[in-house]
Amino acid sequence: MGLPEDISLRVMAAALVHDAGECKTGDIPTPFKKELRHHFGPSFEALLAKYDPIPQLLGLPPTVVVILKCADYLDSLLFLDENRVGRHADAVFQDIWNCANRYFSEQGDVGSHAAQLYHEIRNAEYEI
Secondary structure, rough: OOOOOHHHHHHHHHHOOOOOHHHHHHHOHHHHHHHHHHHHHHHHHHHHHHHHHHHHHHHHHHHHHHHHHHHHHHHHHHHHHHHOOOOHHHHHHHHHHHHHHHHHOOOOHHHHHHHHHHHHHHHHHOOO
8 A cells, every 4th residue: 555646745855855954954963963962952853843844844644754764764874884984983873873773662663664674674685
């Protein structure tokens, strides 16, 4: 069972521009975001949401927003798996890994599937 066409187009649009808010905030490094969340809590999240209203503007169902967030975490983790070099990259990976696992564990079946998908992709062997 697929999504209705209008929702499918909105999901694709959200996936393509999901980091557009970074035009205003910049690409805040994950360790610094962690510190800002620790010090400012919900007010920091509200600030980020102000500049990243894509899911709300597109009227996506909450489950679809969760799927997009899981996909964003998977993309980050898989990119770092392939490209990380050095202690800083290891620390960034670990932080994202911890955040992703926490998020996945809070999202029920969708989060469980995302975690399983990460392990399957990570352990897959590819021939080019």
